[in-house]
Amino acid sequence: MKIFITCILLFICFLFINVGNVWAEIRTYTLDHQEVIDKANVMKIDNLPILAGEKMDKRIYPELIIAGLGTNHITASCNDIYSLISGTSREIQIYPMDKNDGSGADVGDWYYVTYSQGVTIIQINGEIVKVHVLGKFPMTYVGKRNN
Amino acid sequence: MNKFLIILLLFIICQFQLTTFSWAKIRTYSLNKIEVTDGAGNVKLLPLLTDESKPMTMNLNIAGLGTNRVSAQCGIFSLALETQIFPMEKHNSDLLPRLDDATDKAKWFYVRHDQGVTLIELKGDDVKVHNLGLVPYTYVGKRQK
Numbered sequence: 342m343k344i345f346i347t348c349i350l351l352f353i354c355f356l357f358i359n360v361g362n363v364w365a366e367i368r369t370y371t372l373d374h375q376e377v378i379d380k381a382n383v384m385k386i387d388n389l390p391i392l393a394g395e396k397m398d399k400r401i402y403p404e405l406i407i408a409g410l411g412t413n414h415i416t417a418s419c420n421d422i423y424s425l426i427s428g429t430s431r432e433i434q435i436y437p438m439d440k441n442d443g444s445g446a447d448v449g450d451w452y453y454v455t456y457s458q459g460v461t462i463i464q465i466n467g468e469i470v471k472v473h474v475l476g477k478f479p480m481t482y483v484g485k486r487n488n
Numbered sequence: 489m490n491k492f493l494i495i496l497l498l499f500i501i502c503q504f505q506l507t508t509f510s511w512a513k514i515r516t517y518s519l520n521k522i523e524v525t526d527g528a529g530n531v532k533l534l535p536l537l538t539d540e541s542k543p544m545t546m547n548l549n550i551a552g553l554g555t556n557r558v559s560a561q562c563g564i565f566s567l568a569l570e571t572q573i574f575p576m577e578k579h580n581s582d583l584l585p586r587l588d589d590a591t592d593k594a595k596w597f598y599v600r601h602d603q604g605v606t607l608i609e610l611k612g613d614d615v616k617v618h619n620l621g622l623v624p625y626t627y628v629g630k631r632q633k
Contacts, residue, residue: 378624438600461605479626480525
């Protein structure tokens with residue numbers, strides 16, 4: 342009986358450890374700015390485009406959710422960015438861009454996903470996230486972490 | 489002796505075939521424009537200029553397209569030395585939204601470096617080199633005939 346209970350306990354511990362390992366941290370970011378490069382090749386952070394003559398309402402800023410960082414299955418979901426959504430917030434897998442050997446400045450972790458009209462790159466640098474949309478409608482969204 | 493000669497000939501033919509198949513075609517592109525996007529999503533092409541405001545052209549060489557080892561070389565930071573570039577596979581293209589019928593026909597490659605990421609977009613004879621990170625820019629060019 343003791344052996345049986347010990348086995349059950351070990352099994353529960355094993356399950357708990359496994360659940361712990363696959364737990365995917367969820368990060369949310371609000372994308373409320375855009376990065377613009379002017380003719381002189383100078384980069385500046387600007388507000389998102391004004392819609393219908395009024396400033397964009399904070400409630401409708403795109404929200405980017407990323408889960409599974411540090412695992413080999415990272416997913417992202419976003420509302421309002423055409424490259425990441427399909428009308429509703431849909432989860433998609435994003436792929437890490439491996440770094441070559443080298444040292445020097447590091448500008449964050451990079452992930453990509455291809456879509457029907459180009460490529461979207463997600464750059465996570467501490468609390469800051471940038472979503473670079475390349476292809477037919479190029480744009481760079483900039484946001485901060487919420488949680 | 490004859491059998492030996494036949495085997496030797498077959499070996500030489502086999503070597504020749506292998507050499508032919510592993511030949512990496514080199515494509516050369518001329519980059520002479522820079523793509524600028526304003527905040528409203530309008531895209532403009534401007535000439536690529538030197539520090540003295542003179543028109544400038546840079547060559548981008550890509551070798552090994554169609555093989556599993558593609559390399560690029562260009563006079564920019566991340567590609568100054570011949571560097572292996574990695575294909576960006578279209579894993580999710582069927583799951584993602586299509587705004588219209590036009591699908592992306594371009595082939596995308598990337599390389600990570602200390603200052604960010606460089607992406608190469610090949611579409612027919614057109615090429616774009618997107619640099620993201622500390623010094624973002626997009627160079628545009630065409631294939632040399």
